[in-house]
Amino acid sequence: MKYDFDKVVDRRGTGAIKWDVKENELPMWVADMDFEAAPAIKEALAKRVEHGIFGYADCPDSWYQAYIDFYTEEHGLAISKDSLLFCLGVVPTLSSSVRALTEVGDEVVVMPPVYNIFYNSIRNSHRVIVEVPLRKEGDRYSMDYEGLEKAFASSKCKLCFFCNPGNPVARIWEKEEIARLIDIASRNGVIILSDEIHGEITRPGHPYVPFLSVPGSEKVGYAAVSPTKCFNLAGIHTSAIIIPNESVRAKVNRQINTDEVAEPNVFSCVAAEAALSKGREWLRQMREYVFANRDYAESYINSHIKGLHALPGDATYLMWIDCRKISDKSATFLKFLRENTGLFLNDGGVYGKTGDGFIRMNLATTRANVEDGLRRLEEGVRLFLLDR
Ligand SMILES: Cc1ncc(COP(=O)(O)O)c(C=O)c1O
Structure with a gap:
């Protein structure tokens, strides 16, 4: 790859809505990407x-x-x-x-x-x-x-x-x-x-x-x-x-x-x-990187995190995850997840009533962040189920 999507750019303190979070938190919510814009x-x-x-x-x-x-x-x-x-x-x-x-x-x-x-x-x-x-x-x-x-x-x-x-x-x-x-x-x-x-x-x-x-x-x-x-x-x-x-x-x-x-x-x-x-070559490479993240996250969730189900998707960097097996109220689970692991995701209920019980995870970030996010998600589910 010509462009380096693994490059870590610190977005804290830049007025970025997504990264206006506590030091230990990992924001994978609002739909923007953590990649630097194309050089052109x-x-x-x-x-x-x-x-x-x-x-x-x-x-x-x-x-x-x-x-x-x-x-x-x-x-x-x-x-x-x-x-x-x-x-x-x-x-x-x-x-x-x-x-x-x-x-x-x-x-x-x-x-x-x-x-x-x-x-x-x-x-x-x-x-x-x-x-x-x-x-x-x-x-x-x-x-x-x-x-x-x-x-x-x-x-x-x-x-x-x-x-x-x-x-x-x-x-x-x-x-x-x-x-x-x-x-x-x-x-x-x-x-x-x-x-x-x-x-x-x-x-x-x-x-x-x-x-x-x-x-x-x-x-x-x-x-x-x-x-x-x-x-x-x-x-x-x-x-x-x-x-x-x-x-x-x-x-x-x-x-x-x-x-x-x-x-x-x-x-x-x-x-x-x-x-x-x-920017078209950058766009093509971004797609490859993001969809590799998507495939990795989908397979990780569906094979490692019992109780969650990631839906397959051919569009967007936003993964739609069914969490109804662990809670009808996705907002309750997400509050717990953020407080206990620092992972910040979107609640599906905001996308209409039929979204309740689902969560949305933004995968347009470095693979290292995706891996970190998935570990936090796994740990969050484990702790949430223990707590019930
Ligand atoms: C479907 C959709 N439309 C529009 C927007 C935002 O558009 P804009 O930033 O151009 O106002 C978003 C942002 O997430 C979106 O997902």
Whole structure:
């Protein structure tokens, strides 16, 4: 490997949310990576800092071209310059979209277990959350199409947030599955917003399926994409919205401007462009490293830690672990785990009721941390069961 993902970078005292923990604690929760950004990104940012003037910024043509080239070359997806909007983040896109495309009291569909902030984006604008939980058969989650038919049929239902690939369920949705979602949405006049922030974090050889690559998609929906998750740039605040439909684009564009999230800071476009155009080899190697961590953790948990079951996954660096055999209340177990071993994970219950009894572990860190985390998890389960 050309890039060193084993390199330890101390993140304590850098204002990192994830690492604002006690000295003995190991944080494997919030979804960012403990890897240094690709050299090309650091160089581009350093050059921008060296320039020394930090006035108001705009997106240059090269920013649009970087997205167009990336999606054409990596996914065979043609996107036009006109369809691209800059937004400071995917969460701002979700929240502004709710305000742009629905009225107070309208219904927005989510499919839990799913990224918890989907709920906030709907609730904060006083819209109604309608849950159509994913179905779990064995280790595999799938969409509940009958449930979606019913939910979308409501005259108040206007929008659906689709997490593609799924966080925390780690699923790459297949073309046929997305096609069924599109079919139900188009028959009921519901708009789909596909959140593709985890799109590039997939098992080597298993690319995700961009929503907009599925026939009929551009009539019913659009996608929020960003290099922040896969290149570890979340604190830079940069993303793009791809909206082929002109009238939807006009509404969303108006709203992101009203909400003041449509203008980049001086680093937003520089970092995104460098990542998309010069970071691809780094991205490929990161995937290999992270999925080796994933396979190692899955096999360790399933063979060493009785009472826990790690679900397999081809997307995200977030492992979804069933702990219902040791406790129905995953929050209780996690509190115990943190207090007794220092390991800090996410509680599945925050991703919707059907996530209760599960925990989420972030594996985008050094192998040494993964090994340490797994030992703490094993010890935590042992102590928890003794304590009962
Ligand atoms: C599905 C999903 N969407 C959006 C975000 C955050 O997006 P942003 O940082 O661009 O606002 C996350 C972060 O974990 C996520 O998992």
